[in-house]
Amino acid sequence: MPRTPTAALVVVGNEVLSAKVQDENGPFTARRLRELGVELVTIRTVRDRVDEVSAAVLALCRQVDWVFTSGGVGPTHDDITVRAVAEALGRPMHRSPALVETIRALHRRGHPGAEPPEAALRMADVPEGTRLLGDEGYPTLALENVVMLPGVPQFYRHQFERIAHLLQAPPFRLACVYLSAGEGEIAPALDAVAAAHPAVEIGSYPRFDAGADHRVKVTLEAKDAARVEAALRALLAALPAGSVLRTEGP
Amino acid sequence: MPRTPTAALVVVGNEVLSAKVQDENGPFTARRLRELGVELVTIRTVRDRVDEVSAAVLALCRQVDWVFTSGGVGPTHDDITVRAVAEALGRPMHRSPALVETIRALHRRGHPGAEPPEAALRMADVPEGTRLLGDEGYPTLALENVVMLPGVPQFYRHQFERIAHLLQAPPFRLACVYLSAGEGEIAPALDAVAAAHPAVEIGSYPRFDAGADHRVKVTLEAKDAARVEAALRALLAALPAGSVLRTEGP
Structure with missing residues (x-):
């Protein structure tokens, strides 16, 4: 890569x-x-x-x-x-x-x-x-x-x-996880996955508006889809039970 | 001031x-x-x-x-x-x-x-x-x-x-001049007024979209309204004849 x-x-x-x-x-x-x-x-x-x-x-x-x-x-x-x-x-x-x-x-x-x-x-x-x-x-x-x-x-x-x-270069690959739990509850899982997968950029975006159908959107992004998939699997295994609403990508 | x-x-x-x-x-x-x-x-x-x-x-x-x-x-x-x-x-x-x-x-x-x-x-x-x-x-x-x-x-x-x-401080005072001439035609007037009125911030904003009713908007801004007025008078005197559509402020 x-x-x-x-x-x-x-x-x-x-x-x-x-x-x-x-x-x-x-x-x-x-x-x-x-x-x-x-x-x-x-x-x-x-x-x-x-x-x-x-x-x-x-x-x-x-x-x-x-x-x-x-x-x-x-x-x-x-x-x-x-x-x-x-x-x-x-x-x-x-x-x-x-x-x-x-x-x-x-x-x-x-x-x-x-x-x-x-x-x-x-x-x-x-x-x-x-x-x-x-x-x-x-x-x-x-x-x-x-x-x-x-x-x-x-x-x-x-x-x-x-x-x-x-400018053209290989594309970024993005996965998203939508959660019903708040940032305080998922932070330990994010910490662990971010530390174990340093090549994957992990972002956490809370929503507080009444119209949102989720409380936090977590993004995982890298150029190598296999790395994004590995981090996504690790995150889904580490998150609190029942907190995942849906995933997208990579 | x-x-x-x-x-x-x-x-x-x-x-x-x-x-x-x-x-x-x-x-x-x-x-x-x-x-x-x-x-x-x-x-x-x-x-x-x-x-x-x-x-x-x-x-x-x-x-x-x-x-x-x-x-x-x-x-x-x-x-x-x-x-x-x-x-x-x-x-x-x-x-x-x-x-x-x-x-x-x-x-x-x-x-x-x-x-x-x-x-x-x-x-x-x-x-x-x-x-x-x-x-x-x-x-x-x-x-x-x-x-x-x-x-x-x-x-x-x-x-x-x-x-x-x-944070509260005295307000800025703004004057705007809307022009039918292009930037190339008004640049000498702007140069002269900007040089003679260094305490007034002068901006020039061209429009190229079909919906615009003017070709350039010139802004003159400072905290001292008298200075903005003096720069505005000097600019109106220096601009090409017939190029001013309207003015606002300060």
């Missing part, structure tokens, strides 16, 4: 932190990376400041295989992500001729024959060594293991999907 | 990172802190691991006035937040007699006359020096400037509201 690839997401998000907008790119990224077999190890939402974005990117790009950034790639004063990535990775900025052509072509679609304003051309200023991935419509910027995606959810998702094939 | 208090949120969130659950406590915290006049400077979602939670708490508790943690305070093996905070702040763990009594009282409500299982009493193990805030129903754990809240959204919100009065 090859090592599970890892990823981190940096949301450049004054608007999220100040509650003007609810972030959609974090939940989307979590879901899609899981489907692709990639482990998302952290999401950091930071302010639109070069030093804060740069510090987050620098810390994370050494810890994980892929760092995604969300937002801050437009033409205005608060779009500082690309500069912050250049700083984090110690690269000078330059104006990319290929991106200038892309921006010109996009501008002419809306304004036939016209040149884009200088401010729009700022979006062609990228760190030296930046790779242009994805499609020609608007390429995705990548430098080393950092992929810079736009903040607008429809563009984020579009650009993410254009590069998703680069 | 007193300094704006700052806060950070650490979401202890295997279930969020693996897309089993969508985090509700981040958006709630962002909204409530904004209403309370507190600046949320970052949200970090990390895995349920002592070292990762501890590193996040240690880094953030020196940078901001308040650190909130969400999740990982229950009785099972994956509930590692309280131990991680103890480690971050260099405090030994001890069993709190007051929390033992709370847990006993709660258990007896559901099981008259019965003692809670040892696993449930683990929730009384807290760092030395932990303060018990909020109400008696279930107290909120705080150590230095770190407030440890439960992950279940209804409990998170309940405990947050019990301590909200401790």
Whole structure:
């Protein structure tokens, strides 16, 4: 079983932190990376400041295989992500001729024959060594293991999907156990199984709302289905009699 | 105008990172802190691991006035937040007699006359020096400037509201300008106003969906309404003629 690839997401998000907008790119990224077999190890939402974005990117790009950034790639004063990535990775900025052509072509679609304003051309200023991935419509910027995606959810998702094939890894295998007992009663069984099956990630999620048909959902997850099955068997044997409502998977 | 208090949120969130659950406590915290006049400077979602939670708490508790943690305070093996905070702040763990009594009282409500299982009493193990805030129903754990809240959204919100009065600061004042022009056309005006009014936070949020009645929303925000008004006047004077659809506030 090859090592599970890892990823981190940096949301450049004054608007999220100040509650003007609810972030959609974090939940989307979590879901899609899981489907692709990639482990998302952290999401950091930071302010639109070069030093804060740069510090987050620098810390994370050494810890994980892929760092995604969300937002801050437009033409205005608060779009500082690309500069912050250049700083984090110690690269000078330059104006990319290929991106200038892309921006010109996009501008002419809306304004036939016209040149884009200088401010729009700022979006062609990228760190030296930046790779242009994805499609020609608007390429995705990548430098080393950092992929810079736009903040607008429809563009984020579009650009993410254009590069998703680069990330694909073997899938996670998940089993779930739904219980009528509370966490306090099942904790000894969970302790024992978690200790004996360290390669399986075990989660315990209590429900307290009146509508729930169970009190706790236990999840067991790994890439190797046989390991999940072994941990599941051990857990079912260790749980208090009569506490299991149903199981799902792996 | 007193300094704006700052806060950070650490979401202890295997279930969020693996897309089993969508985090509700981040958006709630962002909204409530904004209403309370507190600046949320970052949200970090990390895995349920002592070292990762501890590193996040240690880094953030020196940078901001308040650190909130969400999740990982229950009785099972994956509930590692309280131990991680103890480690971050260099405090030994001890069993709190007051929390033992709370847990006993709660258990007896559901099981008259019965003692809670040892696993449930683990929730009384807290760092030395932990303060018990909020109400008696279930107290909120705080150590230095770190407030440890439960992950279940209804409990998170309940405990947050019990301590909200401790956070209250003067409100933010916000003005919004809705524009028919694109970001490329308004960038020079935004640059000039942002440079001349550094005490006002200026954001630019483009819309690309067919349903939007504007192309860009510009926000101007500070605690001092006079400063927001001055930046707003300067911006309205600098924007391209005919590009302003409407304004709101401050």
